[in-house]
Amino acid sequence: MEPRSEDVSRKSRILQALEDQNTSVSFEDALENDMILNMGPQHPATHGVLRLLIRLDGETVVGCVPEVGYLHRGYEKLAESSTFHEFIPHTDRLDYLSPLNNNTAYALAVEKLLGIEAPPRAQYLRVMISELARISSHLMFLGSLAMDVGALTVWMWAFREREKQYDIFENIAGARFTTSYTRIGGLAQDVLPETLAMVKKFVDELPGHLKECEKLLNTNRIFLERTDGIGVIPPEQAIDLGLTGPGLRACGVEHDLRKANPYLVYNNLDFDVPVYSGGDALARYYVRMDEMRESIKLIQQVLQKLPAGDVHAFKPKKVLPRKERVYTKMEELIHDFMIVNFGIEPPVGEIYSAVEAPKGELGFYIYSNGEGYPWRLKIRSPSFSNLQSLTTMMMGCMISDVVAIIASLDPVMGEADK
């Protein structure tokens, strides 16, 4: 290709200036230094296997193409050949920072399809575990955002708190990470009184620890300069791009499915929806910090109001019978056999059920043709939709802000890639 004439003249001017040892030469337009930078999929700041192709002009981002799919495991295909119960462990691996929330969301979706409801105690406990999972996810956000902009202490402190939560999860579900705690129509088992005491201790102590972290960040000049006004997205664009969750609430849009379309027992509980109007990384940080305090409020109310009773609905042919009954009653043995081997018999129909997950709207669309397996199960994962707004947020920012913006969006690739 022939070089353009202005390129030639500019080059000769540079050469002439070098020969003359003239350092005061200036150019109208910047030198052509467009660069394509490939970030990921293996990059510590991308929170998983997210790959970004960034076009840079100097240090300014002028274009960004996110690439997903490096963690695609085909859960939607797997769902079509596993019974409704068999799919529960797979939901742990969607947003692996808040598996309890995914378990709850999935159980609610199948229960909506079947037209059943979990007993009150199970519903309250589901609120409790969902909010614990939200805190766990937001603590991870807090730590990683602070670390990505250079404050390593907060990361350690956030992980210290998450460690306590994992001990609680272990007591609740028997596993720290992959909980698989909910069942269709209830929970795997009741929570022990000692565990509730642990939860109480944890939520009583957490506000103090959050304050400690805020002391390090809220007036920290480096932190503020790295996040204030960075990654701005206007509310109209955020809605157009399908941004939900804390990201949307940081743009001044008051939308929270727990308030808008209450599920479980959220309408019996008192909590606020934090909304900030900046639309930048700092606003997203503030929203999540406030949400953690709201979650603490919710958990404290659950601990007070928690009703006694069963955590498992008694719905033969729909809900797995309790093990002690399976071993002693003929009918329950038959139901157990049928549900485990052939699945529940749902009605023909299609439902979409969504909950407010820590990252946004987590929805399950189930199309059932009356068999024990879903004909189609679509997971509407918040991270997948949220990642689309990354390009808008990054336009015009500096290369060093890229990691701060990703951290402020808090994507989890297990969920985005399904």
Added chain:
Amino acid sequence: MNSKIVDALKSRFGDQTVEATEFRDELTVVVPTEKIVEVCRFLRDDPALKFDLLADLCGLDMYTPVKRFAVVYNLYSLSHKHRIRLKIFTEEEDPKVPTVTGIWGTANWHERETYDMFGIVFEGHPDLRRVYMPDEFEHHPLRKDFPLMGIPGSLPLPKK
């Protein structure tokens, strides 16, 4: 609320074009494939409906000789807090539907995903590439005739 939405749709597009069903208080409306962009624009812009958020868009393989593939749109209104599900059908041979990226920007990736998984082509899409599978992959994994174990040789493996 659901009946209001159906009435608004019927008065705008006629009784014959709108086919509404309800299940568990959820409204599903089947509309003609060629009308989808018009219907979506009406649903988004009408002040009484105002479905401003495309919550989800996905494909559905009915595995029937006619009308094999469906595209499902789950819409949500942030101001009115209601939902609707739209559905359009397309044939097995040369499945093509119009894109709604001009109405909701979020449709971009969701349509790419549907194309990737079902091979449904969205006409007018600005960047219709695969989103999960490798670009050189030839099949569409969520189709019912794609085996669960995969097709041997469809993904190139390193040589021994």
